[in-house]
Amino acid sequence: MAEVGLVSFARVALRVGRVAFPAYRRKSSKHRFTQLQRLAMLCLMRYEDWTFRGAEVRLAEHRELRAALGLDHVPDDTTLYRFLGRLNEAVLELILSAVVQRLLPQQGPQATVAVAAAGFAPGDISTFFVRRANDRGEGFTWRYRVKWTMAVDVDRRLILAQTAWSGSTIDCAMLRPLVSAVHARAPIGVVLADAECDSERNHQPIRQTLQAHSVLPAKRGGASWRVQGARAQMRQEFPADLYRRRALIESLSSVVKRKPSAHAPGRSLVTQCLQALLLGFVYNIYRLWFSPYWDSEGCQRSQVISKPCVT
Numbered sequence: 001m002a003e004v005g006l007v008s009f010a011r012v013a014l015r016v017g018r019v020a021f022p023a024y025r026r027k028s029s030k031h032r033f034t035q036l037q038r039l040a041m042l043c044l045m046r047y048e049d050w051t052f053r054g055a056e057v058r059l060a061e062h063r064e065l066r067a068a069l070g071l072d073h074v075p076d077d078t079t080l081y082r083f084l085g086r087l088n089e090a091v092l093e094l095i096l097s098a099v100v101q102r103l104l105p106q107q108g109p110q111a112t113v114a115v116a117a118a119g120f121a122p123g124d125i126s127t128f129f130v131r132r133a134n135d136r137g138e139g140f141t142w143r144y145r146v147k148w149t150m151a152v153d154v155d156r157r158l159i160l161a162q163t164a165w166s167g168s169t170i171d172c173a174m175l176r177p178l179v180s181a182v183h184a185r186a187p188i189g190v191v192l193a194d195a196e197c198d199s200e201r202n203h204q205p206i207r208q209t210l211q212a213h214s215v216l217p218a219k220r221g222g223a224s225w226r227v228q229g230a231r232a233q234m235r236q237e238f239p240a241d242l243y244r245r246r247a248l249i250e251s252l253s254s255v256v257k258r259k260p261s262a263h264a265p266g267r268s269l270v271t272q273c274l275q276a277l278l279l280g281f282v283y284n285i286y287r288l289w290f291s292p293y294w295d296s297e298g299c300q301r302s303q304v305i306s307k308p309c310v311t
Contacts, residue, residue, distance in 0.1 A: 111186045
C-alpha cells in the first residue's frame with residue numbers, strides 16, 4: 001500500500017463528506033468546527049491509527065494539515081469522540097456510497113463481487129496475555145473480536161458495501177443484505193463467497209432476482225446427502241478457476257490491517273463497530289486518491305481513462 005500524504009488525504013475526505021453532511025448539525029451550534037472537518041479528522045485518525053488524544057497532539061504540531069482542514073483551532077479529543085458517537089451505520093453507508101459513485105465508471109462492466117469477513121481486536125491486548133491471566137485465576141474477561149464483513153469489487157479493489165457486529169456470529173445471514181446493497185450501487189455479474197455462506201437461500205436471490213452467477217462451495221452436509229438446485233451444481237461442476245479470484249479480497253483485508261489498523265478500539269460494541277466501518281471508508285478514500293477518474297483533491301478529471309483504477 002503506497003503512502004498518501006496526510007494533507008492530500010484530508011482534502012479528499014473533506015470533499016467526499018459534503019455529500020452526506022451539512023456544515024453544521026443545528027443552527028444553535030457553536031460553529032467552531034464543521035461536521036465535515038470532524039469527519040476528515042476521524043478519517044485521519046483511523047488512517048494513521050491515532051488515538052483521540054494522539055490526534056489532538058498531531059493536529060497541534062502540523063500547521064499545513066490544519067490549513068488543509070481549514071482549522072482555526074485545534075479540537076479537543078472529546079470533540080472527536082462525541083462526534084463519533086453521533087455517527088451510525090446508515091450515515092457511514094451514505095458516505096461510502098458517495099465514494100463508490102466517484103470510483104466506478106458511469107458505464108462499466110458488471111462487477112465481480114467477493115464477500116468475506118475480517119476480525120479486529122478490541123484493543124492492543126494480545127491473546128497470549130488473556131490466556132496467561134485466565135491460567136493464573138485473575139478472572140480476566142475476554143471480549144469478542146469485532147467482525148467486519150465487506151463486499152468487494154475484486155477488479156478495482158473497491159469496497160462496495162460493509163457491516164460490522166460481534167465476532168461471535170456467522171456470515172451466512174449477512175450475504176443477502178450485502179449483495180442487495182451492492183446491487184443498488186453497481187451491476188453485479190458474479191458473487192463469490194466462502195463455504196460459511198453455503199445455503200440454497202443465498203443462491204436463489206442472486207440467481208433469480210439479480211440475474212447474477214453465485215459461486216459458493218457446497219461443503220455443508222455429508223457426501224451421502226441429497227442436495228438440489230444450485231448447491232447440487234456446485235458439487236458437480238464447481239468453477240474452481242473463477243473461485244480463485246476470491247483470494248483478492250484476502251489481500252485487501254491484509255492491506256487494511258497492515259497499513260491503517262488491525263484494531264477497532266472502544267469500550268462498547270457500538271463504538272468498536274463504528275471504528276471498523278470507518279476503516280472501510282478510509283480505504284476507499286485511499287483508492288479515490290489513486291483513481292484515474294479523480295485528481296488528488298477529489299475533483300473529477302477532464303479526461304476519463306478507460307482502464308480500471310488498480311494500483
